[in-house]
Amino acid sequence: ETGVTQTPRHLVMGMTNKKSLKCEQHLGHNAMYWYKQSAKKPLELMFVYSLEERVENNSVPSRFSPECPNSSHLFLHLHTLQPEDSALYLCASSRLTESSYNEQFFGPGTRLTVL
């Protein structure tokens, strides 16, 4: 299997549930990302992991918790979400270099609905 995969593709959860999104890349990349895409808004960066270091957007609520056990796997743990968290969650990976060329390869996304 190649590229970036995400599971599940669709998720419906209640506000009291705990769930996790999974992302896996088979490209040998050294950086992985979580983006959130809400309706009528640009993609928003949530978290970056590179070389096992996490960099996050300070506006991400603590109900979102990332985990990156190795360079190929990235998780997003969800708990006590709100309806406004309903969105498409996209995972991406890239190979960081010194140049400005940083093509990111995206997974198909997880469509999350919070009831």
Place this chain on the structure above:
Amino acid sequence: AQKITQTQPGMFVQEKEAVTLDCTYDTSDQSYGLFWYKQPSSGEMIFLIYQGSYDEQNATEGRYSLNFQKARKSANLVISASQLGDSAMYFCAMPRGGTGRRALTFGSGTRLQVQP
């Protein structure tokens, strides 16, 4: 901080015609790059084309080309000979730089609809 502006929320084009999708950007970096991605209704972001700020020629990839005007800070995407399968959202993006580890900043996107 980088900023990407796409002023066309939606565009229509007839099949087989060319279309230009606008993108302007703002950055204080001397060296940077611009990306264009396509997002079909399935959701996956598909890389289309890249332009480096020091590239002397405008980038081309098949039916896609970039009209890069550095002085005007614009990097418009030109799609030639539009096909029905080109109907999708199109996003312009550039690396954030700094502690963002080059995650991308995206514009708000343009929805392109190709009509038969």
